[in-house]
Amino acid sequence: MNSLTATLERSDSVRADVADNPHRYRILTGERPTGPLHLGHYFGTLSERVRLHRLGVDTVVILADYQVITDRDAIGRVRENVHGAVLDYLAAGIDPNRAVIFTHSAVPALNQLLLPFLSLVTEAELHRNPTVKTELAASGRALSGLMLTYPVHQAADILFCKGNLVPVGKDQLPHIELTRVIARRFNERYGEVFPEPHALLTAAPEVPGLDGRKMSKSYGNAIALSMTADETAALIRRAPTDSQRLITFDPAGRPGVSALLTTAALCTGADERELAAEIGDAGAGALKQLATDAVNEFLAPHRRRRDEFARDPGYVRGVLRDGNRRADEMADRTLGEVRDAMGTAY
Ligand code: TRP
Numbered sequence: 001m002n003s004l005t006a007t008l009e010r011s012d013s014v015r016a017d018v019a020d021n022p023h024r025y026r027i028l029t030g031e032r033p034t035g036p037l038h039l040g041h042y043f044g045t046l047s048e049r050v051r052l053h054r055l056g057v058d059t060v061v062i063l064a065d066y067q068v069i070t071d072r073d074a075i076g077r078v079r080e081n082v083h084g085a086v087l088d089y090l091a092a093g094i095d096p097n098r099a100v101i102f103t104h105s106a107v108p109a110l111n112q113l114l115l116p117f118l119s120l121v122t123e124a125e126l127h128r129n130p131t132v133k134t135e136l137a138a139s140g141r142a143l144s145g146l147m148l149t150y151p152v153h154q155a156a157d158i159l160f161c162k163g164n165l166v167p168v169g170k171d172q173l174p175h176i177e178l179t180r181v182i183a184r185r186f187n188e189r190y191g192e193v194f195p196e197p198h199a200l201l202t203a204a205p206e207v208p209g210l211d212g213r214k215m216s217k218s219y220g221n222a223i224a225l226s227m228t229a230d231e232t233a234a235l236i237r238r239a240p241t242d243s244q245r246l247i248t249f250d251p252a253g254r255p256g257v258s259a260l261l262t263t264a265a266l267c268t269g270a271d272e273r274e275l276a277a278e279i280g281d282a283g284a285g286a287l288k289q290l291a292t293d294a295v296n297e298f299l300a301p302h303r304r305r306r307d308e309f310a311r312d313p314g315y316v317r318g319v320l321r322d323g324n325r326r327a328d329e330m331a332d333r334t335l336g337e338v339r340d341a342m343g344t345a346y
Pocket of ligand 1: 028029030031032062064067154157158166168172
C-alpha cells in the first residue's frame, strides 16, 4: 500500500473517531498570510475547521508569517493580511475563548524546535518534497535555505502544541508525512515527547477560480471573503466566458463557464448541470447574474459579521495578542520537555 492510500484511509478512520471523541484531538491548522482569504479557503479548509471547532475539538490556528517569504522576497502587507484573516476566522465562527489564533514569528520557543528537528532529516529527504518542488518551479527563483527547510519549520508549527490532527488539502500531505517522521525519530532518539499527527483531508472539491484555474490571489481569479457585494459583481462581470448562448457544464472545454457554475453550485448546494439547464440558452450574462447572486447571498452573513468585528480593531489585535501569549506558553512547555529529553536542561 502506498503512503497516499494509507494516509487517505487513516484520514477516514480519524474523521469517524473525531465525531465520537472530539476531546482526544487538538487541531492545528492555518495558512500563510499572503493575501485576503477567499472562497477557496472557505470551502477548502475554513468550513471544516469551524465544524471541528464546534464539535468541541481543541483548536489552534496558525498564521504562518515566516512562510510568506519562502517563495518571494517581500513580506508584503503582512500585518493587514494577518488582521484580515483573524476577522475571517471570527466571522466564520472560531471562538477566541476556545481557540488559540497566533502568528508563528511571535513564538520564540516554537522556532527553536527547528534546530533539533533539522538534525533529524537529510538533505536528500528535503530535496524530494514534491510540494516544495512545485512551489519552487512556480516561484521562478533560486532555492533559498528557507524554501528548502520550511517543511521542517512546519513540523515545529504542528508539534510545538502537540497538535494531533491537521485538516489540510492534498498539497500539504508531504509536510504532514515529514512531521510524522520527525516526531517518530525524535521519540526514538531521545524518548517519547511528540504525538504523530494525522492529516485530515477536507472532502470539499477544489474551488476553481473564475477563469477555471485553481483559485489563487496571484491569478486575480479569486473572490475574497472581504469583498463587498458590488466588488464581487464587478469581478464576476469581468470573468472570461464564451459567446455560446447555451450554458453547459464542461470544465475541460468551457473552463470559465464551468467555473461560474461550480461557484454557484457550491454556494447554493445545487448541482452544476441542474443550474446549467435552468439557465438554458440565456447566455453568459444570465449565468453571471446567477453566480453573483449565489455568492453574495451565501457570503452576506459572513460579511455582516466580519464588518462588525472590523469596527473594533482593538478587539481583533487583543485576540491575536492573547493567542500569541497562549501559544508562547504551550511552546515553552514543549521546549522544556525537549530539553529534558535531550539532556540540555541546565
Ligand atoms: N503551508 C500551509 C499552506 O501554505 C500553511 C501552514 C503553515 C500550515 N504551517 C502549518 C498548515 C501547519 C497546517 C499546519 O497552506
